Amino acid sequence: MSHKYKLNQLVRLTRRVFADRALSTTDVFEITRLMPADQTGEFSYHIKSAAIGERVVRESDLVALGNDR
Numbered sequence: 313m314s315h316k317y318k319l320n321q322l323v324r325l326t327r328r329v330f331a332d333r334a335l336s337t338t339d340v341f342e343i344t345r346l347m348p349a350d351q352t353g354e355f356s357y358h359i360k361s362a363a364i365g366e367r368v369v370r371e372s373d374l375v376a377l378g379n380d381r
Contacts, residue, residue, distance in 0.1 A: 315346050315355050315371070322377040323359065325369070339364060340377060 317323060321343045344366065345358035357374065360366040 313349070313353065315357075317343050317346075317357060317371070317374060317376065319343055319346060323357075323374045324377060326373055326375050341367075 323341050323343060324339065325341070339361055341359035341361045341364070343357050344360050347356035347358065347368065349355050350370075355371045356368055357371065358366060358368055359374070
């Protein structure tokens, strides 16, 4: 199994996963680091945004920019 997203790829969150009031699912983030899979086998990523900062999220919480549903 490999990562679905690549380093420097632009993504959006599929849902609001942080408590930040300023954060929405329309914010664009850049993948800055690929993380190993957890006990369930799901990968995590470091993502960053100039407005929000850097966070760690699970692969299931992301969607590639341009693939919004």
